Amino acid sequence: MNSYIKTIATAALGLLLIYSGKEAVGLTQKIDSSVTIAKSQTLTDTLIIPGERVGPITRTTTKQDLVKLFGASRVVDKTISGAEGIGSFAATQLKLDGGRSLLVVWSDNTRTKPLDVRNLGSGWKTREGIGVGTPLSELRKQLGNFKLYGLGWDYGGTILLDSTKLSRYQGKLILRVDAAPNAYEKFPNDYQAVSGDATFSSTNSHWKPLGIKLTEIVVVLNPSQE
Structure with a gap:
């Protein structure tokens, strides 16, 4: 009887060790997942270097790299239209808090080469x-x-960098400004004076009451060859 009990006890101990091992593996996986989430939540590299990178996103970053960096739950694929509604592009939305969200636009549907980040x-x-x-x-x-460019059309508010102190960013960085949401209703004459397909100086007095701020940044990483 003692031998029988000993055999049962040994088998039970073995099962317990196997079960505990599985639990340990599961716990490790949960910890690894938590670490990944923590990394994405505490992203501190939010530097834009035109033509090179946006934080950890570089010219060679792929969709799978985004998943590894930030977790699948924060990466959402979509399709967007091109300028003036011409063409369509594969894109991936990165959803992060603290004003760090962004959209990666890809060169093709394989999502392995980013055109730009916007x-x-x-x-x-x-x-x-x-x-x-x-x-x-x-x-x-x-x-x-x-x-x-003047306000109120597809390229409205786009800054021409070629003759500025940041001309080195030309072709690598697109900056667009816009007026405050209620500017047209409050200052219609000023708004219309700097609207349309024409260029205006940043010193034009009509900008002043409109609450002009930068509303869009596009960082070009791999320029289209077309």
Whole structure:
């Protein structure tokens, strides 16, 4: 009887060790997952380097890299239309808090080569401190006096970088400004004076009451060859 009990006890101990091992593996996986989530939640590299990277996203980053960096739950694929509604592009939305969300636009449906990064939240900044929400007055300090397209059309508010202090970013960085949401209703004459398919100086007095701020940044990583 004692031998029988000993055999049963030994078998039970073995099962317990196997079960505990499985639990340990599961616990390790949960810890690893938590670490991944923690990394994405505490992303501190929010630097924009035009033509090179947006934080950890570089010219060679793939969709799978985004999943590894931030977790599958924060990565959502979509399709977007091109300028003036021409063409369509594969894109991936990265959903992060703290103004760090963004959209990666890909060169093709394999999602392995990023064309550009856009829809950047206010948490992303260039070395000069330029980011979404930067007012016109600060843009003039960083760029000098510049020209930009008029408001109210597909390319409205786009800044022409070629003759600015940041001309080295031409072809690598697209900056667009816009007026405050209620600007047209409050200052219709000023709004219309700087609207349409024409270029205007950043010193034009009609900009002043409109509450002009930077509303869009596009960081070009792999320019289209077309």
